Amino acid sequence: MGYFSRFAVPHPSPAIYASMIAIAVTVFLIIAGITYFKKWIYLWDGWITTVDHKKIGIMYLISALLMLFRGGVDALMMRAQLAVPDNKLLDSQHYNEVFSTHGVIMVLFMAMPYIMGLMNFVVPLQIGARDVAFPRLNAVSFWLFFMGAMLFNLSFVIGGSPDAGWSSYFPLAGNEFSPHVGTNYYMISIQIAGIGTLMTGINFLTTILKMRAPGMTLMRMPMFTWASLTTCIIIIFAFPVLTIALLMGTMDRLFATKFFTITDGGMDMLWANLFWVWGHPEVYILILPAFGLFSEIIPTFSRRNIYGYTSMVASMVLISFYSFLVWTHHFFTMGQTAYVNSIFSITTMIIAIPTGIKIFNWLFTMWRGRIRFTVPMLYCLAFIPLFTIGGVTGVMLAMSAADYQYHNTMFLVAHFHNVIIPGVVFAVLGASTYYWPKMFGFVLNEKIGKLAFWFLVIGFCLAFFPMYITGLDGQARRMYTYSEDTGFGPWNMVATIGAVCMAISFVLIVYMIYYSIRNAKKEAVSDPWDARNLEWATHTPVPEYNFAIIPQVNSREAFWDAKYKGHPLFKGDYEKIHMPNNSGVPFLMSLFFFALGFGLVFSMWYLAICGLIGVFICMAHRSFEQDHGRYISVEEIKETEAKYGGTHK
Amino acid sequence: MKVDHSQPLEYSTEQNRLNILGFWIFLGAEIMLFGTLFTCYFTLVNRTSDGPIGAEIFEITPVLMETFLLLTSSFVIGLGIHAMRLGNKKAMQAFFILTLLLGIGFLAFEITEFITYYEEGATLQTSAFTSILFTTLGTHGAHVSLGLFWGLFIILQVRKRGITPVTANKSFIFSLYWHFLDVVWIFIFTFIYMKGLTQL
Ligand code: HEM
Ligand SMILES: [Cu+2]
Numbered sequence: 001m002g003y004f005s006r007f008a009v010p011h012p013s014p015a016i017y018a019s020m021i022a023i024a025v026t027v028f029l030i031i032a033g034i035t036y037f038k039k040w041i042y043l044w045d046g047w048i049t050t051v052d053h054k055k056i057g058i059m060y061l062i063s064a065l066l067m068l069f070r071g072g073v074d075a076l077m078m079r080a081q082l083a084v085p086d087n088k089l090l091d092s093q094h095y096n097e098v099f100s101t102h103g104v105i106m107v108l109f110m111a112m113p114y115i116m117g118l119m120n121f122v123v124p125l126q127i128g129a130r131d132v133a134f135p136r137l138n139a140v141s142f143w144l145f146f147m148g149a150m151l152f153n154l155s156f157v158i159g160g161s162p163d164a165g166w167s168s169y170f171p172l173a174g175n176e177f178s179p180h181v182g183t184n185y186y187m188i189s190i191q192i193a194g195i196g197t198l199m200t201g202i203n204f205l206t207t208i209l210k211m212r213a214p215g216m217t218l219m220r221m222p223m224f225t226w227a228s229l230t231t232c233i234i235i236i237f238a239f240p241v242l243t244i245a246l247l248m249g250t251m252d253r254l255f256a257t258k259f260f261t262i263t264d265g266g267m268d269m270l271w272a273n274l275f276w277v278w279g280h281p282e283v284y285i286l287i288l289p290a291f292g293l294f295s296e297i298i299p300t301f302s303r304r305n306i307y308g309y310t311s312m313v314a315s316m317v318l319i320s321f322y323s324f325l326v327w328t329h330h331f332f333t334m335g336q337t338a339y340v341n342s343i344f345s346i347t348t349m350i351i352a353i354p355t356g357i358k359i360f361n362w363l364f365t366m367w368r369g370r371i372r373f374t375v376p377m378l379y380c381l382a383f384i385p386l387f388t389i390g391g392v393t394g395v396m397l398a399m400s401a402a403d404y405q406y407h408n409t410m411f412l413v414a415h416f417h418n419v420i421i422p423g424v425v426f427a428v429l430g431a432s433t434y435y436w437p438k439m440f441g442f443v444l445n446e447k448i449g450k451l452a453f454w455f456l457v458i459g460f461c462l463a464f465f466p467m468y469i470t471g472l473d474g475q476a477r478r479m480y481t482y483s484e485d486t487g488f489g490p491w492n493m494v495a496t497i498g499a500v501c502m503a504i505s506f507v508l509i510v511y512m513i514y515y516s517i518r519n520a521k522k523e524a525v526s527d528p529w530d531a532r533n534l535e536w537a538t539h540t541p542v543p544e545y546n547f548a549i550i551p552q553v554n555s556r557e558a559f560w561d562a563k564y565k566g567h568p569l570f571k572g573d574y575e576k577i578h579m580p581n582n583s584g585v586p587f588l589m590s591l592f593f594f595a596l597g598f599g600l601v602f603s604m605w606y607l608a609i610c611g612l613i614g615v616f617i618c619m620a621h622r623s624f625e626q627d628h629g630r631y632i633s634v635e636e637i638k639e640t641e642a643k644y645g646g647t648h649k
Numbered sequence: 650m651k652v653d654h655s656q657p658l659e660y661s662t663e664q665n666r667l668n669i670l671g672f673w674i675f676l677g678a679e680i681m682l683f684g685t686l687f688t689c690y691f692t693l694v695n696r697t698s699d700g701p702i703g704a705e706i707f708e709i710t711p712v713l714m715e716t717f718l719l720l721t722s723s724f725v726i727g728l729g730i731h732a733m734r735l736g737n738k739k740a741m742q743a744f745f746i747l748t749l750l751l752g753i754g755f756l757a758f759e760i761t762e763f764i765t766y767y768e769e770g771a772t773l774q775t776s777a778f779t780s781i782l783f784t785t786l787g788t789h790g791a792h793v794s795l796g797l798f799w800g801l802f803i804i805l806q807v808r809k810r811g812i813t814p815v816t817a818n819k820s821f822i823f824s825l826y827w828h829f830l831d832v833v834w835i836f837i838f839t840f841i842y843m844k845g846l847t848q849l
Contacts, residue, residue: 198678202671206667236678236681240679240685243682244686245685247784248689248780251784255773255774257774263698264776265693267777274685274689616798623799623806
């Protein structure tokens with residue numbers, strides 16, 4: 001019993017036991033289902049071992065949606081607890097765990113993979129490439145993210161969840177104040193997923209720099225590709241900082257080092273600094289690709305080219321640079337001098353300038369455009385005003401003297417949800433609707449999509465605008481309850497109603513997918529929106545080699561100009577195409593990483609060492625393996641292309 | 650695979666060029682990684698609590714030996730790459746083996762150095778200073794150890810498969826890695842040891 005008691009959840013409740021049973025039943029049903037329908041081989045050959053960027057992208061999206069559900073349940077629990085004063089639904093410990101996992105899951109295991117998934121699917125198509133620079137590494141990235149997410153979610157039923165917030169400040173996150181394994185899960189699962197993200201950054205930067213179609217100069221790249229490029233650069237500079245911070249945090253917890261302790265010279269503020277040196281760029285890692293997606297959708301549905309291309313690019317580059325110079329604004333109240341605070345106040349406000357430029361460019365793109373109010377476009381239209389409010393409240397927070405009033409209140413919570421939901425979530429939902437036909441060959445139902453959109457927008461406003469008010473009145477964030485006479489009650493009830501609307505919207509989205517799978521016309525249209533960039537120049541569904549002939553680019557909107565100005569895109573004849581082979585090793589390696597992580601969380605050293613050795617064996621195997629890929633012959637290409645009715649020329 | 654003969658072997662295919670660029674970008678991330686460690690080191694260096702300060706535990710002889718061994722190995726691997734470009738497989742292998750032997754020598758000195766620290770009572774847990782000292786040195790040492798295995802694999806592959814576009818590419822990338830570790834060591838030598846020794 002002694003050995004297994006370490007796996008016990010420290011604060012069990014009926015809800016947790018119920019979830020344990022639910023998880024066990026679901027896992028059993030999935031396994032039974034796959035076996036019954038004889039899908040194991042299909043899964044293994046078609047998905048688990050794949051190195052195809054399109055399939056990897058789709059796997060990211062599916063995982064992200066699952067995590068959105070998990071994080072959303074956390075959110076509903078928090079809102080249920082706060083709906084009325086002096087509520088007893090959750091105790092303080094549970095509330096702590098719920099807001100901690102909510103934050104981590106939404107930022108690292110929902111928003112990040114959602115963005116990564118769209119990048120995976122879209123970027124190679126947009127630049128006219130056949131795959132990414134390192135397809136095998138791409139699979140490794142995905143599986144590391146996936147196992148990191150699984151490990152993190154396991155904490156809920158085995159050993160207990162982290163409870164020190166998504167920012168996990170020390171000394172609270174140290175052994176003394178967080179004795180159970182929850183924070184170990186935090187440190188290690190984010191580490192595993194983070195390594196995957198870093199590899200994605202390197203992979204896509206190389207891809208974008210080196211694999212663009214002939215004629216696509218840097219200043220002819222589509223906006224989303226530009227956004228991805230700047231994002232990759234931020235990832236490459238920011239994630240190593242997180243790697244080190246998590247390493248030091250892990251060592252403090254597992255090996256009693258003295259980095260962030262209060263005794264023996266440790267320095268808790270070092271964690272706060274490292275965390276935000278990564279953390280602020282991280283929010284821009286999320287928002288820049290989202291900006292890129294809006295810049296794809298808005299021109300398409302306005303029938304206008306993007307206004308101010310050069311200034312769009314310049315502002316993204318500036319944002320990625322400034323994003324490293326503002327981290328202190330997250331702890332203005334934590335002891336720097338007024339001089340230091342002022343500097344960071346100013347740098348923070350400066351970031352709002354390039355962001356504002358982008359807002360105006362989108363508006364000018366729509367100006368005199370012929371706007372079609374499709375679901376993706378609705379998300380863009382809602383984004384602009386709502387995000388602007390979020391940005392303005394950001395500038396309010398950026399005034400360091402005033403921040404003493406706002407900091408760690410619901411006002412701050414309202415700010416960052418106000419930028420992340422209309423910014424990132426609207427972008428990825430809009431973009432999923434936009435790219436859905438390219439991925440799956442049919443258009444999602446507009447009616448249900450619009451209904452879901454309205455529920456989301458109204459739900460969002462109801463859920464978060466009241467927090468600005470209660471925050472200014474002093475309602476602290478991360479507090480599990482408040483008393484009646486604070487007067488926060490009614491506003492919190494409104495916020496909870498808003499959260500329910502957002503949940504309904506999520507249900508509608510799932511229903512929309514289900515409904516469309518059953519009812520949509522499955523005619524494979526390759527360009528359903530009359531769009532402008534190369535990703536729409538291929539067939540639908542996209543053949544594994546993407547383009548039978550690599551396109552020739554000689555303008556910023558090559559596909560548009562091919563359609564309407566008669567520029568030929570695909571010149572020359574078919575040639576045999578080199579493709580990478582599938583491999584099960586990335587998946588296997590991620591399993592070893594999982595074992596390593598699980599072993600570390602519970603200080604089960606034998607398991608950890610076995611996992612580590614397994615990881616090394618996979619790397620050694622990769623070194624010795626001779627894998628020259630395979631060729632798709634000209635006959636095969638001709639056959640495939642004929643099935644699609646020929647290459648568009 | 651199209652082979653471009655006007656380029657050195659390690660750059661001769663498209664995938665090779667991608668690999669080299671990708672690795673340079675990876676080294677960029679590594680610079681951030683060690684940069685963060687150094688920043689933390691500078692932040693924590695004076696937080697010694699009851700433990701020793703650098704000058705009390707650092708010894709110049711092993712550090713000079715380590716520096717000598719690692720710098721030499723970096724030079725030798727350069728010779729190895731030169732031999733590879735000349736197509737001299739034997740010389741290349743010899744230089745690579747010598748590189749790894751020097752690397753092993755480096756690690757041996759580093760490990761004895763760590764043992765001495767422990768004997769003198771400076772352990773990983775003593776103070777914030779010793780924690781960051783061991784972590785920074787250890788991260789570099791772990792990179793060297795990993796490099797030993799990687800280098801060994803490459804030697805075995807060159808032996809079996811000869812100098813091909815693939816093995817040449819791998820060897821070249823490995824040499825980048827090895828030089829990089831050398832650069833990091835120069836920073837460690839200067840800013841940890843030299844600065845630490847002159848602290849008194
Ligand atoms: C106009 C641009 C922006 C400005 C001036 C700004 C400013 C700030 C400031 C000063 C804080 C710290 C407030 C405090 O802790 O008291 C903050 C927090 C935050 N911001 Fe922003 N922000 C901006 C845009 C964004 C964007 C685009 C995102 C994400 C996509 C974002 C996400 C966050 C998050 C997640 C936090 C809080 C983290 C936490 O404490 O848990 N912000 N922002
Ligand atoms: Cu920030």
